[in-house]
Amino acid sequence: MKNVIGFASDNASVMMGEKGGVMALLRKENPSLFVQGCVCHSIALCASNACGELPNRVEELARNIHTYIMNSPKRFTEYEEFQKFTEAPLHRILHPSFTRWLSLEEVVKRVLEQWPTLKLYFTSAALEDKMASASAILQELHNPVIKMYFSFLAYILPAVNKLNLDFQATSLRIHKLRTSISSSVKGILSNFMKADKLKSSDLTQINVHDPSNYLSLGDIYRGAITESIFLEHSSDISNRDLEQFHVKTLNFYVALSKQMLKRFLSSNLFNNLHLLEALDPSNVQQGKPKSIIPLAVKFPNIIEKSAYEDLNREWREIISCELPALSVASEEPENSGMLLH
Structure with missing residues (x-):
């Protein structure tokens, strides 16, 4: 105990x-x-909160496509024939979960992968089945702004999921989590905040509540594919729809950043993780930190104060030694199977 x-x-x-x-x-x-x-639960809450800033019709489209095709063996078989005809991957349409928000990345990517085939299938379904649901889905599939929302999510959700996978990795990574959190949060902030506002090394000092710190709506980065869809269909997109897309995606970034700053950078976990960076062999080789005591005092149940001097003497001997060069293994976290396939 x-x-x-x-x-x-x-x-x-x-x-x-x-x-x-x-x-x-x-x-x-x-x-x-x-x-x-639970860190993974907190990340899911961040994603859930941010997705609430986007139009409901984005998630509804993914859900309606799944319901229409996957709930009918006949339609599923027909859709497979369309996949073969268009030479699309024979992948199933995934179902967005109400409780597993981080699975949304795979759902979004699957819909984008199948987009041309889906348009062809629902064109046929709308004519032959004469169902309002098929016609409504087809109308959304022909809307370039809806596709831009999907592409935006396909761009930003992997950054959130990467952090989640870092925490689920089976390999020892606890000494790298603070760097991983900082990198993820700063990467998200760089999409919509002015560069000079991100120069502070202390991310908790960055004010994401002040709109004057944001880039102009047109300069906010929403992913390369999103940009290409707009350039291809710019003549078909009204100024009103484009402005709404810009505002909604900015609100997504702001909500996501606020949640991550609140749940991670302001938590006891983040404040203490920098002490564990002392366990990183590459830091040891560079002789930092000079003392292991700041970490030791956090674990009075493991080491008593009377042993501090001997502990730090051994630590200083280690960082003074000539150590062989390290062979750095891949830093990719192992996937724990959380995502849908």
């Missing part, structure tokens, strides 16, 4: 019982117990 580190869900103090529940009982045995909310 003395070496326990606890992990709980997003509302840890409520669900574990800060006053009389499991958390309180564990802290009787180990007062230095650290309780951190």
Whole structure:
């Protein structure tokens, strides 16, 4: 019990019982117990909150396509024939989940992959089935702005999912998580914030609430494919629809950034992760940090204060040694199978 580190869900103090529940009982045995909310759940909440800024019709299109084709064996078989005719990959249409927001990336990519085949199929379905649902889907598939929303999500969601996969990796990466979080958040901010506002090394000092820090609507980056769709169909897109697209995607960025800054950069986890960077062999080779004590004091249940001097002496001997060059393995996190296939 003395070496326990606890992990709980997003509302840890409520669900574990800060006053009389499991958390309180564990802290009787180990007062230095650290309780951190479920990171993957927090990331999903960030994505969910941001997606709420986009028009409902984007998710509804993905859901309606799945319902129309996959809920009927006859239509599914017919769609496979259209895939073969258009030489599209024989992939199933995926279903967007209400609870697994991070699976949305695979749903979006699948719809974009099948877009030409879907247009051809629903053109036929609208004529032969004469169903209003098929005609409504076809109308959305012919709308370039809707396709731009899908392409925008296909661009930005991988950045969110990468962070999620970093936390789910089975290899040891805890000493790199702070850098991973900072890089992900800064990458998202760079899409819509002025460059001079991002120069601060302390991301918590960046004010995402101030619109004067944002790029102009037309200069905000929404992905290369999104830009190419607009250039191809610019004459078919009204100024009103384009402005709404610009505003909605900006609101997505702002909501996502606010949530990530709140849930990660302002959390105890992020504040303490920099101490674990001392465990990175590449940092050890560079002789940093000079002392391991800032990390040791966070774990009084593992090492007593009386052992600090011996611990730091050994640490300083390690960083003073001539160590052989490191062979750095791939930094790609292992996929834990969270995404849909």
